Amino acid sequence: MHGRNEARLTLTLGHLYPDQLNLYGDRGNILTLKRRCELRGIELRVVGLGIGDALAPDEYDLLFIGGGQDKEQAPVAQDLFETKGIGLWAAIEDDMPVLAVCGGYQLLAHYYRPAEGPDMKGLGVFDAWTVHKGPRTPRCIGDVVISWNGMTVVGFENHGGRTYLGTARPLGKVLKGHGNNAEDGTEGAVYRNAYGTYLHGSLLPKNPHFADYLIGLALQRKYGLRRLTSLSMPPGEILNGSTPAQLTPVDDPT
Numbered sequence: 001m002h003g004r005n006e007a008r009l010t011l012t013l014g015h016l017y018p019d020q021l022n023l024y025g026d027r028g029n030i031l032t033l034k035r036r037c038e039l040r041g042i043e044l045r046v047v048g049l050g051i052g053d054a055l056a057p058d059e060y061d062l063l064f065i066g067g068g069q070d071k072e073q074a075p076v077a078q079d080l081f082e083t084k085g086i087g088l089w090a091a092i093e094d095d096m097p098v099l100a101v102c103g104g105y106q107l108l109a110h111y112y113r114p115a116e117g118p119d120m121k122g123l124g125v126f127d128a129w130t131v132h133k134g135p136r137t138p139r140c141i142g143d144v145v146i147s148w149n150g151m152t153v154v155g156f157e158n159h160g161g162r163t164y165l166g167t168a169r170p171l172g173k174v175l176k177g178h179g180n181n182a183e184d185g186t187e188g189a190v191y192r193n194a195y196g197t198y199l200h201g202s203l204l205p206k207n208p209h210f211a212d213y214l215i216g217l218a219l220q221r222k223y224g225l226r227r228l229t230s231l232s233m234p235p236g237e238i239l240n241g242s243t244p245a246q247l248t249p250v251d252d253p254t
């Protein structure tokens with residue numbers, strides 16, 4: 001069991017397709033995770049995983065995949081399926097926290113059917129599928145607010161595809177905006193610790209409580225520490241760095 005006074009906590013984040021999937025400042029998600037780890041004395045190493053790179057699940061503690069346009073999504077979809085699929089599935093079944101935004105979210109469900117061209121096969125992590133109903137159907141664009149775990153999460157969405165959930169649990173309920181499909185009031189999907197969402201903006205700089213939640217899941221999984229107790233702390237207080245979160249070992253034998 002790792003105690004509070006042992007070596008510095010370190011987490012490794014795998015950033016999938018940073019060159020292809022990087023819309024609307026998705027990289028801000030990585031910067032926020034890094035900063036919020038830093039404020040607590042946790043080192044976050046970031047490793048980019050591009051097309052052709054294998055994903056060895058044991059080497060990571062967190063994974064992020066961002067959004068992209070249809071033309072960027074197609075080669076990614078193929079690589080995800082052929083090169084990273086088995087590793088990603090293994091990581092998710094082993095409760096690794098994963099954040100997938102927009103195009104990345106679509107590719108973690110069963111398929112994305114674009115307005116033109118063949119279907120892009122997804123990994124089927126989320127029991128959900130996405131259909132772009134053609135150029136005459138308006139895109140889902142604008143600010144979004146959802147309720148999540150009794151809190152709100154805000155973001156910006158811009159997607160042509162409409163996602164429909166099968167048995168997948170939604171991430172939240174739409175309070176404002178379109179969410180998965182502008183029809184059923186659901187937003188995003190959750191499977192184990194994998195979170196899919198349409199919220200760009202970027203998501204995590206605007207929602208530090210969600211960033212902390214993901215970091216907490218990673219620490220819990222790697223070190224057996226409980227989630228960060230700072231979840232309800234006002235963001236300003238944490239950003240000053242003056243009030244580091246308390247980390248409590250789950251089963252401290254001492």
Ligand code: GLN
Nearest residue numbers: 067068070102103160161
């Ligand atoms: N190409 C997808 C769509 O328009 C994803 C867009 C995105 O990632 N913002 O539905």
